[in-house]
Amino acid sequence: MWRASLSFALLALCLLGSPHLARAAPANAITVGLQLEPPTLDPTSGAADAIKNVAFPTLFEGLVKLGPGGVVQPLLAQSWTVSPDGQTYSFHLRRGVQFSDGEPFDATVVKFSLDRARAPGSTNGQRSRFEVIDQVRILDPYEVELHLKRRSATLLQVLGWGDAVMVAPGSAKTDITRPVGTGPFVLEDWRRGYSVSLKRNPAYWGRPARLERVTFTFIADPSAAEAALRAGDVDVFPNYPAPEGLKRLAADPRFVVRSAPSEGETLVALNERIKPLADVRVRRALAYAIDRRAVIEGAMYGFGTPIGSHYPPQDPGYVDLTGLYPHDPAKARALLAQAGYPHLGLTLTLPPPTYARRSGEIVAAQLAQAGVKVKIVDMEWAQWLAQVFGRHAYDMTIVDHVEPLDYDIYGRDDYYFGYSNPRTKVLLAAAEDATDPARRTALLGGIQRQIAGDSVNLFLFQYPILGVWNARLRDAWAPTPVAILDLNDAYVAGGGAGDEQGGSGATPAWLWVLTTAPFVLALIAAGRRARPAYLAGRLGVLVGTLLAASLVIFLLLQIAPGDPARYMMGFSADPAALHAVRLELGLEGPAWRRYLSWMAGLAHGDLGLSYTYRTPVAALVAERLAVSLPLALYALVLSTTAAFAMGLGAAMRPGGTVDRIVGGLTQLGVAVPGFWLGMMLVIVFAERLGWAPAGGFPGWAGGVGPALGALSLPAIALAAPQAAVLTRVLRGELLSAMGADYVRSARARGLSRRQALIRHALPNALGPTLTILGLQFAYLLAGAVVIENVFNLPGLGRLVFQALAQRDLIVVQSVVLVLVVAVVAVSFLTDLAAAAVDPRLSERRR
């Protein structure tokens, strides 16, 4: 019994030893929470919005900037003039501007940047927008002229986007991982999958940033967002992912909650290429079935403005068309019957963001009311991009079209919703040509009416930007069409809260020693006691298994739909840019050659280069191992301690009270899923009592205490089912050993039951227990993906999961293989260890 109490004491100690230590942070350092991590840090390298959230306008700047309401203001260009025919723009550049590596900014940089953006092989996400530029001419070092092919009403605004930032000829190629810009911040550190930190640029040309450091941390899980805010781990969420929690946060004086309109139109896209949806009567009928208010209330908890066409309400020229198809399920039903589709069945394909998934469930229910049978299909981004966006294989989908001025997509025949109407195209061309504001406004109104009249898509709402921040953070909120925060002006009143970053996330050396030592010892011990033939046989099996596994993994991923290049380039990438990326990633060429080159790399210890991050996979694995390994060890210690205490306690008196209690506990332990236990632990210990953090991982650099604290609840959740299994095995082994003749004779010689149990039965029960333990360790290391999701921990399982979602196949391939190696190696070593404990085992095997 004393053992049991000891283990509980240990458990309590683990919990107590991990309080939320107040972190000593430099004043004026903040942590910004974002939902998605950028694949690169170069805003001109792809369309992913996440890149701009981090790198623009913090690291990189453009010629002009867009203020509130989209007003064009000078930035790297001090002033500009437009010729009367509207086809020549001359820019006067700011003097004395330097890139962070010392390279000067001048007219050659402007020419280089704009030529590069519109070059045929460019991977710029907005390449087609720059095609209107015919020629960039350098007049003198600080004056450039842009000659256009035709008039463009939107060019100046486009130059204020992240895609139009200035990059230096000397550093453009390496900007994706080592960004060099003219902005107020420079890159300090990037911990893949977890955070990017920027520090103040001391040589900034303008007024230096008031913040010393900005750390962006990536929290995909909405539930973890609130926990991170409350724990002070995050100071501001510029785009808070969980509208359901906003009312509570707004009521809390420690936080400020604001909502601002974005340029994004959230809509149900209809595929006009398929039969029923090609019919405008069907599309109008579907529009009558939608109740926008209920969608906004249900999916967004009331945040968001209803829209009736593809245009944001705050932009000049907006026309309110939300009354065009008032919600009327009966009318929708009647119209569908008239059109000849009384029993329409459609699929609704949903990408991962919360707004899409939630709106989708409500839209499906609303369409069902109008007699439309809707089948929902959830998809990862990579697959969505390939299937819906790329191959147009879908019926309906829900997505937020975030780009400003993107109504021009209704003029593209090859766009994913397959809409084509000559009248719309005429209106679009006229609007782009119209530089007179009144005429342009009239034309924009015409475009909106045309799109809504054709009911091209079911327009739901304008996506709201929901900002939540710590009340001590001041002057950060400045939503514009291209950015949400103004980090140059932001500062922290009375010192910053959450800067626990800094330093690298590398695993402390003692951890490596601690893990490898037992296995080396086991190998040595086994090598001395087991037979060489047995060892060789086991080794052969090990190598064979690994080869077969590598083939299985590779083949599965070859079949998997989704193109990594497409994922990186996003919505508006053109084929030439896609091909360029595919070449760069080594995705071209026959499969067998790619398999061989992968294996050849592995043989040299090279796991490959991540597609998304462009860093060695080995480095990613090492970073994640710094979480997974300690977590697995922690859980193992907990489960073994508990199992030995309970197993010995139960075996002391089989059928006794302790045995019965232990029996019940193990029965329950096996039945309670670890991840659900984890959720319950979070509700009780994190939400209610506040004893432990609800999720996230602060890194080892901040000290062992907080790190272990963050791992405590997950370790318990992981350990509980394992402990139950281990206890059962141990109890069974102990009892059968107690029944063996030699123990009986020892007992007959007067040994007490406790002594017999510990001296004789326990050593004999160790072999089989060790085998289970080995299997469990491998599982703990790799199979914790669900628990890692519950607690938002950047571990190995989640790395695979995230990489799969991003179609970073090389990471999936190599990491899964590493995990397989771990499982196989551990089971090999435990076999050896068991053979060392009991040499008969190596004889018994064939």
Add this chain to the structure above:
Amino acid sequence: MRASGNAPLIAGAAMVTLLIATALLSLIWTPYPAEAINIAIRLAPPSPAHLFGTDAYGRDGLSQAMAGARTALLVSGAACLLGIGVGTPLGLLAAARRGWADELTMRFSDLVFAFPALLLAVLAAATLGPGALDAVIGIGVYSIPVFAKVVRTGALRLWSLDYALAARAAGKGGLRISLEHILPNLLAPLAVQGALQLSLAVVAEAGLAYLGLSAQPPAPSWGRMLADAQTLYAQAPWLALFPGAAIVVAVLGFSLLGEGLRRRFEGEGRA
């Protein structure tokens, strides 16, 4: 102990019966339509009208949990059938042929077990797209070697018994002996393993559904209910409580049933 009869069997059978009955009942009746959305009554705490409360869309928690039993049973059942369907012939073959067949079976099981638990299902989801099918395959493939090993071990023992030798002497082939004499005698261990495997499959399905890799909405599923509950810990903790409790009942039911069956068959064996 003996006097109390086979308590696990009774308890397990009762829980499993309850589960199956609930799933069947949900086909014809739930307190409210399980998929009906009613934003006005969202996040209502448990009350007589809504015993399990309502979720973020105002759907009735009890109705969802009832319908979720269907998904859980279907996916885990199909996965185990896949495991038994492939694993049993493999095990029989390995025992009948020994040699290469045996070696192949064992190496296949090494290969499958080399993949950490849910990873196989995650890879399957990447290839097939998320859905009930990938969960069935991911979980099912993992249980093939389990059943193969159970059958192989049992069959090897039976092959060494007199009646198998007699049958062989009578000129019957390996296939016939396997089907006529070996398999019928392995039904008991298969049933035990089947029940235990079902309990594991229910947990695995819940985990995959939590990750969004099992049955897709609007089909209710316990794992996805838990995933949805996660952002609402503070406002609506009951949303995380009930689906989890349902999983525990299902897993406990199947594992007790397996345990009870084992005791019962072992008892028979001894008698």
